Structures are given as C-alpha cells and as structure tokens.
Amino acid sequence: MSLFGHAEALTKHWKDCSDISFETLKQWERRCIEAGMKSKTEKLVPLVAESRLKEWLQTQSPFISIVQEELSQLTGRIATPHFFIMADREGIVIHVEGRPKILRDIRHYGVQEGTSFSLEHAGINGISASMQTHSLFVVQGFEHTLQMFRDWSCICMPIYQDNEIVAYLDLTLRTGSNLCFPVALLEKAVHVIEAKWQASNPQxxxxxxxxxxxxxxxxxxxxxxxxxxxxxxxxxxxxxxxxxxxxxxxxxxxxxxxxxxxxxxxxxxxxxxx
Structure with missing residues (x-):
C-alpha cells in the first residue's frame, strides 16, 4: 500500500509561493531572466564536467552513502511515482534516488549528478526556493519556472549540521498528490540523515x-x-x-x-x- 494513500489532515507548516511576497517573487524572476533562463528550456546542462564528475562525487561519498541508505528504504515503500534529489548547499545535485524507469526519464531532462538546481540555472523549483528561504518549501505545477517540471510537485528541506546548511533534500512527485504525508516523510528522512551524519562525523x-x-x-x-x-x-x-x-x-x-x-x-x- 502506498504511504501516500492516507489523507490525514495535517496542519500546513511548510512554505510555498503563496507565502512569498509579490516583490520577492518578481526579484526571483528577474534573476532567472538575467541569467538567461527560458521557461521552454528542454534540458538542464550539468555544471560539473563529466571528466571530473567521478572525482567530485568521491569527495561527497561518505555523505552520499548515508543518504542512499535512508532513501533506498523509502523508495521501496512508495507506490506513487516519485524521485528524490540530494543537492549540496550550492544547489548542485550529488545524488538522485528513484525507480529505474523514472531515473531514465528524468535523466533525459538533465536531472542528474552535477546539475545545478539553483535559481539562476533551473529557475524557481523546490530546491532553489528552499535555498532562498532556508526553509521547508513546496513548489507545485505551474509555479515552476521551467515547463518541463510543471507536471510535478517538489518538496525540499535543508539539511543542517552544526547550525549550518550542508545540503538540500528534495522529494518530487506528480502534481495533484496529497502533500501532507510526503512532507512528514521528507522531514523524518532529513532528521535521520542529520543524526547519522553527525554520528559518523567526529568533528x-x-x-x-x-x-x-x-x-x-x-x-x-x-x-x-x-x-x-x-x-x-x-x-x-x-x-x-x-x-x-x-x-x-x-x-x-x-x-x-x-x-x-x-x-x-x-x-x-x-x-x-x-
């Protein structure tokens, strides 16, 4: 049974575009335009060159291992089409988790390790909005700058260590899904990852x-x-x-x-x- 099959009426405690002032949203849009962002962009271009991607990811491997362990358990229990994106604090993807077919599909759009989801490179999306607000943030459907994401809802939450953001975890699922339980699921995953990372990091x-x-x-x-x-x-x-x-x-x-x-x-x- 899908974990999203429940319809508990949990209190909304996340931010979305309705919580952002008109002036701030316009500022975000201007930054996208100034960076050359076009809504009809069909594929994201990785910031990290393929020639150095493996070496770059190797520096993140201890953290990625913890993330993989947690997300692999969740992915196997969720029936609703979805995928997870883990990005570093600059918004660059360090890991993508999901079922093989979905991973193949989203790779066609450039959703892969080394791609940036910052405001300037991917417009308004769950990760970029979370980066701007330092909060749990939801971006749905046509709130995305890029048309290729408009069939999806993105839920993103910062990961903290020692009171500093070290990464972002995004859960993306089809638009129209009830968000209350996925938000709670994402929060729990983030807290587990934070605890495991702290326990494995002596400093x-x-x-x-x-x-x-x-x-x-x-x-x-x-x-x-x-x-x-x-x-x-x-x-x-x-x-x-x-x-x-x-x-x-x-x-x-x-x-x-x-x-x-x-x-x-x-x-x-x-x-x-x-």
Missing part, C-alpha cells in the same frame, strides 16, 4: 558536545577534560596531552561533575552521550 559530534558543555558554564580547560573523560581517556593520558599534572586533571574533573550535577562517570556518560 561535528565534538562541536555538538562542546555546545552541550557550554550550557553548564564549563571553562575551556574543563571542556577539554570532560570531552576526554567521555571518550575514556584516563587522567594520566589527559595530563600528558594537556601538559598539566594528573592532579590538576582530577581537580578539573571534580569541577565538571559539580557544574553538570552528576556524581559518577555513569551519570556523566548518560547525560552527554544518550
């Missing part, structure tokens, strides 16, 4: 933990000790790395326990690694 995880420490007023030294303690470093190991005495490390750790209101390592680990 991102460190940034998040340090932000949690900040809420308890830990000093720079206390954060360093607290982070090492979370990762099972001994007081002796930390003293060597930080070039301070083992006793100083233990005193800092006591202060960390007081400030974070825990009494043992188990409580400490559960508080910050749960």
């Amino acid at each position: 991102s995880r460190r940034t998040q933990i340090y932000a949690d420490f900040e809420q308890f007023g830990l000093t720079a030294r206390e954060k360093e000790v607290a982070y090492g303690w979370l990762h099972n470093q001994s007081a002796l190991q930390m003293s060597t790395v930080m070039n301070i005495t083992e006793g100083t490390v233990r005193n800092l750790l006591k202060k960390v326990y007081v400030k974070t209101k825990v009494s043992d390592k188990g409580q400490f680990m559960r508080k910050f690694l749960a």
